[in-house]
Amino acid sequence: MPSPPDHPRDRRADASLRSRRRAVEIAQLVSRTVGLLCTVLYMSGVTGYGPDRLSGDMTRACELGLVLMTAANLLGLRNALRPGSRWYQPSSAVQAVFDTVTIIAFVTVSERDFAQTTWPLLGLSISIAAIRHQLTGAILAYLATSVAYLLLVPDLTDAAFVLGIGAMTAIIAGSQSTAFARQLTALQETRRALQHQATHDGLTGLPNRAHLEEYAARLKGGALGVLLLDLNGFKQVNDTHGHAAGDRLLHEIGGRLTTAAGPSAVAGRLGGDEFLILLPGAGRAGATATCERVRDAVRRPVGLGDGVEVTVGVSIGVALRPAGGETTLDCLTAEADAAMYREKHDRRAA
The missing domain is CATH 3.30.70.270 (Reverse transcriptase/Diguanylate cyclase domain)
Structure with missing residues (x-):
């Protein structure tokens, strides 16, 4: 039976979920801002952080990364301000795609053009996808990064190692994130049930x-x-x-x-x-x-x-x-x- 509309406790029913979402977005905003600064330093060549001279492909990869990270940060800021919006999940998926593309572009070009070991960054995109979209997101990010590595990196000496580490990261991070999401859902359902019991008559289901x-x-x-x-x-x-x-x-x-x-x-x-x-x-x-x-x-x-x-x-x-x-x-x-x-x-x- 219907209960009074817009009950204040009903509006707080998903407070813990919104809090978790906000925390994820803030953490990503901070990490991407660090990524933006590191990319600028890498492109400048004044700190010894990157090669003295970037290849044309690396320059384009860095520029793409700057655009995608900035766009993802704008989406992340909106999500942090409105974590309960119905657009949160689609926006979160777009951010995960932008992050994955940014990391793939940087890793594949640097592994090809420079003597740098950057493939561990692929695990970062898998972890990000796991936090946002549990095991499904982790597996999709793993497949995307693995295919890109096999197709775009010419030296595949470490391919088995890279793919194995990525698989373990996807399984561990994805399963843990999924388990946490299920636990959070169970807690929310329990809280709603207890709240309903506290505010409704047990026999008729009407408000008490x-x-x-x-x-x-x-x-x-x-x-x-x-x-x-x-x-x-x-x-x-x-x-x-x-x-x-x-x-x-x-x-x-x-x-x-x-x-x-x-x-x-x-x-x-x-x-x-x-x-x-x-x-x-x-x-x-x-x-x-x-x-x-x-x-x-x-x-x-x-x-x-x-x-x-x-x-x-x-x-x-x-x-x-x-x-x-x-x-x-x-x-x-x-x-x-x-x-x-x-x-x-x-x-x-x-």
Whole structure:
């Protein structure tokens, strides 16, 4: 059953995932910035960090790396600022591709044109892909770097060693990242389940008193209608058919109340056979119309199994707060409670 929209705890449900994503992006921003500086120094030739004279292919590889690292950093900055965006994963994949292409270009050209051992950098692209996209990303990065090394590096003396190290890196980093992601997912699901238990009624699935109070607090100053409901005849169902039948009745009534109250309303269970419906922005006419829909819904027969059907009624008390009013939910509930018992008294008197 639906719960109040935009619950603040619901918005924090993926906080740990967003935190991890933000940490990944910040780490990559820092490492790429270091990479940009190192590339500039390498191209300058003033520090002895690189060859005295770069080949044309190496110059183009470095220029490509500068462009791709800058573009990846821009994407990374956006992801760090909006880690919960639906575009996070596609953007993350693009960054992994840019990083892999940058490293492949630098390694294959330097291994071919200069007496430098740079192939260990291939493991960096595999690790980056593993962090971002678990085992699948690690394997794809390994395949890309391995194929590029075999096709673009003329001296394949160390090929078996390079491919073996890459495979081990992909398996270890990818499997560990996948295991961590699964653990994080399990923790998130457990937290959501515990949060739902803390804010919803276990029998009907409706929001409980604490959830309703928190939701109502966010409507402070706005018009609010409160309907307090008490089922008529529920005790007889319990006494005649047993508590299991009574629970089945409450569950069915809870679903009917959610439907009858309408999409903008929030129906919850206070306990026993008492329910509360919050009507944001409602006036007298809206509350009256909702009461009629609720009465019609509750009065329909409820099947208890084995061909047994029961019918119950409902007493409803209404309290209204105008726009700009400061009346709290507790006061409105007390007012609705008094109105509900007056209705019960009038019904019995009649």
